[in-house]
Amino acid sequence: MGSHWREGDGVYQQQPFYRRLADSTPVCHAPKNYNHRHHGSRLIDPGFSLEEIHEMLDGIERSLRRLKAANLHDKRMPMTYIPEAVSVFMDFDMNGVLPNLGINPSVANKLKNIDANLRAPVMIAALGRTRSYLRRLESEHGSDGSSPEQEANQDHLIQEIADAHPPQPIQVWTEQWVYVKRGSRAKEIIVAISELLDEAVLLAKSTNLPEDQAALTDIERAQLIAILETTLSVLKAPMVEPGLLKKTARLAKEVAQRTAKKKTEEALGTGLEHVAKRILELIVSLM
Numbered sequence: 001m002g003s004h005w006r007e008g009d010g011v012y013q014q015q016p017f018y019r020r021l022a023d024s025t026p027v028c029h030a031p032k033n034y035n036h037r038h039h040g041s042r043l044i045d046p047g048f049s050l051e052e053i054h055e056m057l058d059g060i061e062r063s064l065r066r067l068k069a070a071n072l073h074d075k076r077m078p079m080t081y082i083p084e085a086v087s088v089f090m091d092f093d094m095n096g097v098l099p100n101l102g103i104n105p106s107v108a109n110k111l112k113n114i115d116a117n118l119r120a121p122v123m124i125a126a127l128g129r130t131r132s133y134l135r136r137l138e139s140e141h142g143s144d145g146s147s148p149e150q151e152a153n154q155d156h157l158i159q160e161i162a163d164a165h166p167p168q169p170i171q172v173w174t175e176q177w178v179y180v181k182r183g184s185r186a187k188e189i190i191v192a193i194s195e196l197l198d199e200a201v202l203l204a205k206s207t208n209l210p211e212d213q214a215a216l217t218d219i220e221r222a223q224l225i226a227i228l229e230t231t232l233s234v235l236k237a238p239m240v241e242p243g244l245l246k247k248t249a250r251l252a253k254e255v256a257q258r259t260a261k262k263k264t265e266e267a268l269g270t271g272l273e274h275v276a277k278r279i280l281e282l283i284v285s286l287m
Contacts, residue, residue: 047095050141056091057134059084064127072120074270079116085127086114092130101129102155102205104198104232121267122199125206158205162222177239178286189282190235196275197232200252201225203268215258215265227251242283249279 063082079086089112092098098108110116111126180186204225211218231248252272259269
């Protein structure tokens with residue numbers, strides 16, 4: 001018999017809507033013994049000097065300009081294309097700052113790996129988030145240069161919206177729980193889906209478009225992120241449930257179609273289209 005999966009007792013119901021090498025040689029600084037914390041809205045300094053922050057900002061800006069000038073659309077690019085940014089991410093990792101960016105580990109691990117590759121829009125989203133973080137650090141230093149751009153903590157705003165407008169429970173007709181063996185084809189697909197979901201979450205969180213120009217309203221965006229992150233958590237379990245996966249695939253496809261129709265946030269739509277296809281591939285492999 002089918003069952004429902006409600007938050008708190010087992011069921012979610014779906015609401016209908018819906019990530020040093022070239023012309024710069026920055027130096028990796030030795031790790032410093034600082035607490036990487038937030039105090040209210042104030043960011044605690046992780047220990048970089050103002051000069052170091054400016055060097056890192058310069059590297060991120062150069063990498064961003066190169067990516068945007070190349071007009072790469074959705075192409076996968078090697079991290080060697082943005083060596084200045086890789087150097088910054090390596091520096092962050094050495095100093096324990098990389099998790100502060102709020103980027104999921106599978107994407108963050110590629111950012112610091114010169115041999116990895118990512119979709120160009122994911123690179124741009126990650127670099128944009130890094131630039132915002134560095135500007136906040138610069139602001140905390142009381143820089144006497146031009147006033148830094150004051151950007152809201154997007155993750156915090158999204159969480160507030162999700163708390164105020166939580167997704168409706170997702171009704172799932174439970175078909176079966178399937179154990180996924182290590183080393184199986186299904187396990188390989190799950191790894192790929194998890195990486196795609198990480199990228200989609202980053203892109204969904206990183207839009208700087210006004211709500212009336214974006215593919216999703218703020219509420220829909222917060223709910224989409226909550227559902228994608230829930231699916232990510234479920235995929236880490238030893239057993240998976242095809243009914244929930246079908247719901248997520250349907251949602252991903254709906255949002256992808258919506259971005260294509262509005263001709264905005266198309267990188268997010270493309271990523272979600274890949275998510276939907278790989279989830280369906282996973283379901284077939286479980287049968």
